[in-house]
Every structure is written in structure tokens, then in C-alpha cells.
Amino acid sequence: MNRRTTLLYAAMAAVLLSVALLQSWQLALTIVNLCLISAVMALGVNVQWGVAGMFNVGTMGSAAIGGLAVVLVSAPPVRAAWAAGGAGLLASAAILVLTAGVALAFWRWFGSRPLLRGGAVAAVLFSGFLLAQQWFLPATAAIEAVDAASAGYLGGLGLPVALSWLIGGVFAGLLAWPVGRLTAGLRSDYLAVATFGISEIVLAVVRNEEWLARGVKNVTGLPRPVPYESDLQSADGVQTLALWLGLPLRDLASILVKLAYTAWFLAVLGIIFWLLERLGRAPWGRMMRAIRDNEEAARAMGKDVARRHLQAFVLGSAIVGIGGAMLVTLDGQFTAGAYQPLRYTFLIWVMVIIGGAGNHRGAVYGAFLIWFVWVQAETAGLWLASAATALLAPGNPLRAAFEQSPAQLRYVVMGLILVFVMRFAPRGLIPEATPEHQK
Amino acid sequence: MTDLLNGLIHLTSMLVLPGLAYGSQLAFGALGVTLIFGVLRFSNFAHAEGMSLGTAVCILLTLWLQGKGIALGPLPTALIGMCLAVPVMALVFIGTDRALYQHFRRINARPEVFMIVSAGVMLIMNGAIRLIVGPDGREFEDGERFIVTAGGFRAWSGLAEPLVLKTSQAMTIGLALAVGFALFLFLNRTRSGRSMRAYADNRNLALLSGVDPDRIVRLTWVLVAVLSVTGGVLFGLDKGYRPFVYQQLLLPMFAAAVVGGLGSPLGAIAGSMIVAFSELALTFAWKKALGYLLPAAWAPEGLMQFLSTDYKFAISFLILVVVLLVRPAGLFGKPVK
Amino acid sequence: MGKNETPPDLLAVEDLCIAFGGLKAVDRMSMTIAKGRIAGLIGPNGAGKSTLFNLIAGYHRPDSGRVLLDGDDITGKPPHILFGRGVLRTFQIAREFSTLSVRENLMMVPAGQAGETFLGAWLRPARVRAQERALREKADEILEFLEITHVADLPAGSLSGGQKKLLELGRTMMAEPKIVFLDEVGAGVNRTLLYNIATAIRRLNRERGYTFCLVEHDMQFIAELCDDVTCMAEGRALARGSVADILSNERVIEAYLGRGRAAKGTGAA
Amino acid sequence: ENLKIGILFGFTGPIESLTPPMADGAELAMKEVSDSHLLRGGDTVTAVRGDSTCTDASAATAAAERLVTVDKIVALVGADCSGVTTAVLNNVAVPNNLLMISPSATSPALAADTDRGLFFRTAPSDARQGELLSKVLIDRGIKTAAVTYTNNDYGKGFADSFVAAYKAAGGKATLVIPHEDGKADYSAEVSALSVAGGETLVVLGYADQGGHGIIKASLDSGAFDSFAVGDGMHSEKLTADFGPGLKIFGTVPWTVGDGATKFAALAKAAGKKADSSFVRESYDAAALILLAIQKAGDPAKAAQHVMDVANGPGEKIYPGELAKALKILKDGGNVDYVGASDVQMIGTGESAGSYREFENKGGKFETVRMLTAE
């Protein structure tokens, strides 16, 4: 780690510490936890963009799938719903699988006659789709009717929630695989539009398929991997500790819970970071940089570019999925409406860019910095607004506009930071180390 | 016979006209996107915000004009406001370029860098819009709203199905086609247009051929200002101005530009129509139309919808992905290496 | 195979065709390259030489025809598969990995590096390190050979046009291929250096048994290196034979060399 | 002493155009109390705003955490959207024993008993309003209707209960589809609805979001000319935009004693917007908090008294009468807060309230009749 990096990290730590001391420990820890989760997501994006040069702006979709995994793994199962529609759902799934198989077989058979092949496959897919719907629609209707206000979905498996993080990664990776297969060869603009679109489609499914995770009605009360504050408050050890520290019991319990989360997230981030650093320093990293520089030449040098792209794409998406799962766990709920591109794609991208694309240390740093700014911009905005408007006359419409919406300044602040960093440190605050850079 | 007419009128008013109008509205955006991509070589994420900002400026100017008692008779006053807003926005765009993009061009930054910077610009413009007009919606349409009204048409034709044509729709459709074609001619037939394309292709060599790069950049932004203000205002007239609705157009706009082939004006128009019509046609409930057009015995029971409207977004992307896989350069794009 | 010459054919092209739009860039082209030989491919600009290379190396799919390597059909196989089978090509317009250092440009070439897989990178650091050391030594040798050791640590993007060509050649030396297709190695390379390259090619051919196929417009270079030469024009083979035969072939002179040159006798060794 | 009350609404995000008037409404109540100097020993009340973003649970949690631990608020008006409200309730309010009253979170999931009696809402219950709206349609003799709802928990819950009640009463919902707020174009939705047909279009959305777009597209294409709406669409901006002749009717929480009218007068006097969605509920949420504090004496215990002040028995309290209520409570009396939206808490802290059937008459929304649950 060079001096600049150390200095920047130290400054970040100092800022967080000052939040703890000047504002409150709870707030500081809340921010840190989110920073850690953001860092995981940023690492995922960094694998795709910084390392493989793939402009994937479908991060939101991976995060949502990761979050969905938490519901499917750790929520308690709704047996009544399974009884009502489980069979129908499985039947339609079986039909879909069968359809895919038949379609594949036709694809092989009619290999030499493209028109016939296309027609046959389309016909098979279409009729399979219609057939599956015969079971699917009544089944989902039945499921959604089961205690619609609080259930109305299949529920999960009731497994430990930390396991769902891993599964979340796997889910996101599995989704990324076909997406990557389809889009990995596209150039950056197209890849951007395509992945953006696909993530919107994923979200449309999550929002509208209620039997899966209650759609827009949200799944709340998901289990957590840490104790509840109220349990801690009544624990003897905690009470003694509170007395000893001279802290209100309620504050201490809340701090302890947050610290427990911090420990979990730190561990996950640490493992992912280590694995990625290792990969980057190995010939894999060199190969990826070569591919990023010139795909065609890499291909001529025997590198299977499509496969490598897919590899990075899936790996990155899986990491984002893990981050998404951790986030849902921390919130304790899965909110389909919460997935907005500005928050789950754009913000993560800003973190990577500002931190320094291609450099995992930079990405992590960017995540800390940007999440901090994102959360604190509101306070800063308030302060800025009052500072700026102090100069304006009370009746001034500009002043009114400022005072009305300090929260809005959050976006402007983000835009300004982004533009300034790009302008004056285009390779980020902690740039990737390459042989002497040329324009 | 009346059934047939009713069916056709139904299709026209529910599918064809909305499709054309929506397609044309997309087309203005897609043309801007495609032009910026074609000449300045980046995908401008701030484009939708630019349209919104242009419309906001136009609304302020229109209010001012209306306050002075200026009107255009049957046409909306906003048309004058629009003409006044174009130079303002041209200045805004050129200013942004001077402050930001110019630097990145100079250091020969990768296209992704431009995209990212434009995302920053998007946020800043977003803030500017809030300052100027706030987040609330506004109606600023005046003049004659309809060319053909539902009641008027029913009374005139005696048919059960209504036909509606709005002034703003008619203007949008007409202008989109005209502007797209003019842009095509400009780029291919004029010296300036050719210089723009040459500049896009190989900046260094363009310089060596005597092209003034600054002029090209200015010219591009002026054209973009014309396109985005016109498109933004027409959209606002038709749907009612809401500042942040334009963001929602960004994606279909890009999809349209990509389907048509980034960089190709005719492609942008074709792509917009394809996106608009596929969104509408696949989620269209064909029940009524088929009921009119088919013999009574065959009249369908269900809605005859291919896909529920929940997934209409998915359609443009499905098309997009298919086009990208089959013809990566888009329908009108030229594959060049 | 089938001809009864002593060295068997390593590569055979049979009736290859490809059209761009209406233009038949390669039009029923057939040729063979014998194992261990240095074959020359010449022809006027636009004859289809680079396109033929692209077809053989898997960058385009032919409309019809076959490419055989050692008797196996390799038509339309993607480049990275061909690389694995020992088929390598360089580009007419050099394509370096611009942000990698020159040395890294060489080190990335060999296939099957343990550190290129997830498991290798994560679990077998010792093996990766050993491989890297060996690669580095090899790369340094090549840099020395090409006289570009002084730029070893610069990003390849900042090399001069000719240096990039050398790097391109250096990469093929890292790969230990069976057959190398060199598309105009000579264009833009200083002639003194070019003849050193010729020596290198000869040595690689003699000592390591690489087969070469090269496109070049410098007749002196062709004359010095090639065992036999094929002349292409308008997408098909115009003539084939020894260097001397080809250089005095009327049709070749007409289509390619030009009268003046033939008269001056430039290039005839 | 100066009491701080938090206001946590989505000042950025999808419903940002609704939230400023809502916050104004809540602050109106706080100012009223503050100016009366009757709260406990003459306490003043200050509002501290925070941004819930409406969608981002993490940002909302952080903002709430800041309000609680840094600004030291004693109770919270908010949050707005159900998702963030649940997150704030579970992650901040419960651990910190903080009273929360939301003016707009309507998700039934919030009625669960994990809230430790800390959470209430003045928002009308979707379920009840759905039934009433269906009654309105049936009583008007409308037997077929197409339905579209905003695709969130509010719209979805509302639509579910409306459709169920409508069917039970013999009506036919020809098509029930969601619409996303903030989209650019609604012609596909409207054309599907139009083909499905129906005498009227039921729009369960927001007046300055997708609902506006749906009505505009319907009028423009001639698909529907009559609209039935719920509380989210109760805004005379619609008649301002689409002309005074717009055929629109629907239900909205209202008070028998004209609490809503009184509130309108109050807001007008203060120069604030009264007829935007959830503004009255916000005023009521803040008022309830303050009255409960007065009754409890200690803000930490206020939650236990919310039901008392909301449901009476006692003197009925309307907007603008908070000083009177404080006085009564101070003297040991009882109040029954009615407020601007006829607050009536049922079960685990939901508002039952009463509703009015309104209809557009020449650009003004006028009461047709009051509706009360049987």
C-alpha cells in the first residue's frame, strides 16, 4: 500500500470517527455497515468494469436477485401456499423444462435448414409457453389468495440467513450466465443499454410476480444473523457492561447489534477482497487487462475472450448479489419497489469510478467515501442551503427553492463530485497501477 | 361495413395514432442521442435531462409571452417559446462542453469516460431543473387542443368508435419525420455534414484536412439543442410537462437509437417506431378489433393480449437484444472495423 | 494430402470463397503449405491475401471451401482454438496490448498458464510463481533478440510503429506454434532490422521447425526467405512456384511487379 | 423545554412532489401547539426533517438513526412509503422505543404485532376504502368498471379490496392492471383498459403521478370519460388541468363535522397547500403525537396514550382546536381527536375514519354524502 492510499484511508477513518464522536456512535456504525455492503457491490462492479472492461449497468438486477435469495432461503415457508399452488407451479415448471428440451432437440435436428429450424423452435416454444400457462396462472392465483395481506406467496425454506448470502451470490451468478452469454460480445454502449434493460426486466418480474416474494407488497421481518436489541437489553452481561461504560442500556444494545453486523460484513468483504487481489496479481489479471486493451489480438493469442468475459461477468454479478443479500438482511426486509437504478446501479458505479477503477483498494475506498457523502449530503445540504441562502433576500424565489429541498442537493452534490473527480483525477482517487500511463 | 370501419377506426385511434405519436416523441430523443454518438462518440446519459431542462426554459418563456398577451391562435404559444429556448439551450450545451467534455476530448479519453461524465451532468441538470421549476407537473398547452375530437368525430361519422387527433400529436409526427430527413440530408449532402462525420471518424485526420474541430462541436450541440428542445416541448404539450418523466424516456430512446444503428438518423426514426409500435402492439388487447373484423361467431372471448402491460418495458429490450445479436450494428448502422 | 512431395502438407486450403457484398474477396482459392517450409504469398493490393489469412485463422467464416491442418478440417474454428492447435497469425496493422508493458505483452501469450484459472490463482501460488519466472526469462531473451530491451517496461502503446511490428513478431516467438502467418511484417520496419528479422525467421524455421507463411511486398525479403511463392490476384491463385519462377512469370509481372521493376531486375537475388 | 419531533418523508424519490405539502401539514400542527405554550410546562416544538427517499430502506434507516441519536427527537411523523416505514420501525423505532405515526403507510403488513405498540397511522385503511368505493359505484348503478392501480402496496391493497367487494356486490371488474408511476407514456395501459371496456375507469393512484397520466391518456384517446378515484387522486388540480367538466367522483377520508373544511381554512391562512394527498393525515399524525405527549406527560410513554386521545371518549377536537385540547388534557379531561381526516384508531393502530363521496361539480369537489362503515 503506498502512501497516498494509506493517507486516504486514514482520512476516511478519521471522518467516520468524528461522526461517532460529534454525532453518535449508532449513526457512525449504521454508515459503516452500509459502507461495507457498498464496498462488496463495488468490488463486483470493479471486476466487470475495472478488470474486464465490461460496461455492465445492470447491477440493480444482480442486487435484487441476491436480495430475493434471502427471502427464498431464510423466510419461513408458507405451507398453505405450497398446498394451494405448489403442484401447479411445479407442473408448469416441468412443462417449461420439457419445452426447452424439445426446442433444443429441434434446433439440433434442423441444423442445416435455418428457416425450418427457426419456425419449428418458435412453434415449440410458443405452444410450450401457452401450455405451461394453463397450470401456472391458476396456481399463482391460488397462492396469492392464501392470506393475501400477510402471506400470499410461497415463503422460503427457513434456513439460516447467512447461508442466503452465498445462495444470493449463486443466484445472481446463475442469472448472469445466460445474460452474459447473450451480451458479453457487445461493445460498451450496447452492453450498457442491454444490461440496463435486462435488469429492468428482472425487476418487473420481481414486482409483478407476487407468488414469488409478494411483489410490491414487500416481505418484512426477515431473520437476522445477530441478536435483537431487546434481547440484549435484558441480558445480564450487557447490563453490567452498560453500567461499566456509563452508557444508556438502549444505546449500548443498539451499538452492539450494529457491531455484530459490522463483524459479519467485514469478514465477507475481507474474503472477497483477498480472492480478487490474488486473482488480479496472477496471470489471470494480466490476461484480463490484455483483453481489455485489444480483444481481437487477445483472441489471436489464444485467449478465449468470450469465456473470460463471461467469467468476469458472472463473478462480478455474483459478488454484487452477495452484497444485495447482505443489504436485505441488514434492512430486515425485501422491498421490491426499493430497487431504483440511481441507487443500485449508478451509485455503485460512482463508487468504483471515484475510488479508482481496476484497483480493488480504490473501489472499496470509493464505496466508503460515496456512501458517506450520500448519507451525509442531506445534513451538508441543509447546512449549505442555509449558508448559501443567508446571502439572499428572504422573499427570493431561489432562496425558497433551496430551503424547500436540501435533500435534493444530494443528487447535485453527487453529480458535482463525479464530474470533478473525472476532471481532475480521471483514474480515480486510488488509480490502478499500470506501466507508466499514456493518454 | 360499419363493423369494418369501426374496427379500423378503433385500431387507428388506439394503436396507430398513439404509436405514431409515441414513436415520434421517441424519435426526437433518439435523433439527439444518435447525433451525439455519431459525432462526439459517446452515449449521452444527460440527454433526457437536457430535454427536460429545455422544456422548462420554454415553459418559463411561454408564461412570460402569455403574460404579454402574445398567442399563436389555434397553435400553442409554446411554439414561440420553443424557438426562444433553442438558443438558450444551445448555450447551455456548449457551455457544458467547454467546461467538461472538451477536456476529455483533448486527452483522448475512452468513450466510457464520457458516458460517466454525462451521468454527472445528468444529476447536475436535474438539480438545475428543480431550482427552475421544482418537481411538480405543469400544463402549458393553449390554443386548439384537438384537431379531431371524439364527440365531433362520432357525430360526423355516426360510428360507434371515436377518433381523436390532438394538435400536439399531429405536430410531433410531422416534425419528427421532417427533422429526421433534414438531418440525413445535412449529414450526407453538405460540406459541414461531411466534416462532422469525418470528425467523428478520425479526429486527428479531420484536423489535418482543415476541419475546425471547435466549429464542429458547436454545430453538433446547436443541432442537439434544436432536437431536444423541440422534442421535449412537443412531448410536454402532449403528455403534460413533468420534469422527471423524461428520465423514463432515456431507455426507450437509447433502445430506439441502438435498434436503428447508433449514428444513423434514419435508423433513429425507424428504431423509435419499432420500439413504440412493438410496445403497443404486443400489449394491445386485440379483442375489440378482432370482434369488429372477424365474423361474429369467431369473436374472441379473452382480451387477446400477447403480454400484460406489466411487461411492456421488457418488449423494447427483447427487441433490442435480438437486434444486437442478429445485426450488432443495428438496422441502419454500417459495420466498420 | 496427396501430393507425393517429400514434406507432407501441413496446411491445405481447398476452394475457399468469401464475398463481401457483391465483391468476391477470395474466390475459389486453393493452396498448400508443406511442413517445415517458408511459403510466400504475394499479390497486388486487394488481391485477398489478408482476407485469406483471416479465413484460415478463424476471423471470418468462409462461404464455402475447407481449410485442413494436418488433414483435420479446421474451417471456421475460432482463433483461440486454432491457437491451441498451433496456428498463429500477426496483423498487418499491429495490434498491441497498449496498457500492458512490452514484457507483459510477451508474457501473456503462452496458453494454459496455471495462473489464468480461478483455482490456480487462488490455490496454487507456488506453481504460478515458478511459471512466471520461466516466462519472464523467455520474454527477456526475445526482447534482447529483437533489440527492444530498453522499452521492456514501457506500455506497449507508446512504441513507434516499427517497434510494434517487432513486438508482434516477438509474441509469435513466445507461443511455439506449428505454423505462423505473418501479414506484412516488413511494412514500416527498418530494412536493416528487417533482415535481422529474416534471419530470425530462418532460424526459427531451421532450428525449431516452425512453418511460415508470409505476405510481403518487399521482393528482396521474399526472395531471401521463401522456398516457394504463391501469387494471388483477384481472390485466386495466379501462379505458384519457386521465387525465380514467380519473379519471371509474365502474368505476375503484369499484375503485380510492374514492367519497370522487371526491367530493372530489382528483387531478383 | 424544546421538544423535537422528526418528520421523515421522501423529499427525494418517486413521491417527492407529494411530500413538501405533507411536511407543511405536520409542521402546521406543531406550530399551533408551540404557539399555544400549553404543551406540558409551556414547551415549544420544533420539527426536524429527514429524507426517507420513499424507496431506499438503508438511507431511510440512516436518516432516522440520525434524527434519533443526533437530533434527539422524541417522536416521529413518518415514514411515508410502507417499505421504508417498516425498516425504520424495526431497525430504529423499536430498538429506541420511539413513537411513530405515519400519515400514509398503508401496508397491512405494518399491522403485525412486532411494533411493541409504538406504531400508528392516520392513513385510511385501503381495505375499508376499497369497500366504500365499490359501494359508491354500485349505488350509482355502475355495474362494469375497468380498474388500474399504482403499482405499489397502496395501490395493490386498495385494488384487491375494491375488486373483491365490487364482485361480491355484483359488479364486474373487466380488467385490473397496475400502472407504474412516473412513466412517460400510458397509452398501452389505457388501450387495454378501453378494450376491456366498462362504464367507468377506476383509478387508484396519485393525482400528480401515474393517475394523472392515465386520465390524460384516457381523455386524449376518448377511451373513458368518467373516472372513479380514491383518496390519492383527491386533488382539484385535476379539474384545473382537464377542465371543470371532468366527470370524476370517488371517496376520500373526511370528517362529519367538517374537519376537512376547517383544515382547508387553516392551511389557507398559513399559505400552505391543503388539498394534496395525505396532507390532512400528516397534520393529524403530528397533532396526535403532541396530544399523546400531553396526556402522558413524558414523551417516552406517549405511545400508550395515542389510542386514548384518538378514540375518546371526550370532547371532539377539530383542526385549529389543538390549544383547546391541550388545555382539556392538562386539566385532566379527555379528548376525542377527530382532526382533518376523522381519526378513529382500530385494532393495532390503524385509522378507520369516515369518508365522503365526492364529485366534481364545475371544477370544485363537492360532498355527495358521508359514508360510514356499517
Place this chain on the structure above:
Amino acid sequence: MSYLKAEALVGGYGGAMILNSCTIAVDRGRIAVIVGPNGAGKSTAMKAILGLLRLTSGRVLLDGRDITALPTQARISAGMAFVPQTDNVFPSLSVFENLQMGALLRRDPIGETLEEIFALFPILAEKRHQLAGQLSGGQRQQLAVGRALMTRPSVLLLDEPTAGVSPNVMDELFDRITRIAAQGLAVVMVEQNAAGALEIADTGFVLVQGANRFTGAGRDLLNDPDIRRSFLGGRK
């Protein structure tokens, strides 16, 4: 006094100096050829003459006027034309449009020049509607030279115009360059095909590590065995 004179140029790309006091001069009607090893700075010297490179010291004179401070654009309008070594066509413009771009600054009819160029490179006439990006390497090179000739320049700078061009066309090209120069153009040409180029050169510059090593008449350099061996690749 030479028509074009670059004196004691010193400069580089940021870090190390690439040009270390290099001097190039050529008169109207004359051809100057620069040769030297790869990476010697030949292309860089060309860029410096055109103002594409910031100089640390040295000056460029055109017709006795100091143009060191002029931007590239002004030099182009002053009659300089340049064919870069790489990226020397507009790939997504057609061949015809590429040539039109060459004549961008001209206000007189271009038909005649066009005919001349088509006569010189018949392949360009044949492919006039094809995109330049789809040309073969040698065809591209011909187009690049054609584009520069379209400007009707007074100074023509060519960076390896014959790289990848087939022998018959190369001979034609050298021929044509001689004839063009004779019409009163000053030509500066970087060439690796030194044998061909020095043959027609009036002056030859041998550049090594950014500095002039030898200067002399083309034929003299060609016949000097030392120079031949170390720079021109002569064997015999």
C-alpha cells in the same frame, strides 16, 4: 533559404525527449527523404513540423515566415498536407468522401484533381463508393496519399506512404511524387524503403535517436556502404 525549414527541433511526449536537435529542410520542387531506425523519431519530427507536438525549442519556418507558434489548422490552410503513418483515412466515410474531405478547404472545382488521382490509383476509382474501412491495407495507403494530394498543397509531408503498397503501385507512386515535386511542391517523405526513396530524393536525412546523423544527396547516401549497412538494409 529553404522553403520549409525545421531547425534544431527539440521535444517529446511528456517524459523523455524524442527529438534532440533535429533539422529538416526542403525547397520547392525538391524531395527530402528521412530514413532511420524504428523509433528514431521520424514520425515525431513530422508531427512537430505540423504543430501536433509541443516543442521545447527549435523553430519551423515556412517560406521564411516563422510558423512555430501557429496551430495545426493554420499550417494546413497555409498549404501543408500530411499523410500520417497510421490512421490515415476516415474508415466510415466512402472512398469518394475521403477524397472530398481532402479538398475541404478548396473553393475551386475539384474534378480535375480527382481525375488525376483516379488515374494514379485506378483501384480508388473502382471502389469509390466503398467505405474506406473496408479497403485492404495497401488500398488504404493509396487512398491516404490520394486524400493529401486533393488539397493541392505547397508542402507535402508523407509518413511512409509506400508501406504495404505493392511494387507496381510503389513505382508509380515514386514516379508521381517526382512529377508532383517538379510542379513546384516541396515534398518531405519518411521511408523505410530507402532504396526506392533515396533514388528520387534530392536530399536525404538519416535520423538516429532524434538527431541528424548524416545528411546528403540521396544517391550519395545510398552509395555510402556504412550508411547502407547500418540503416538501409543493404547487404551486398
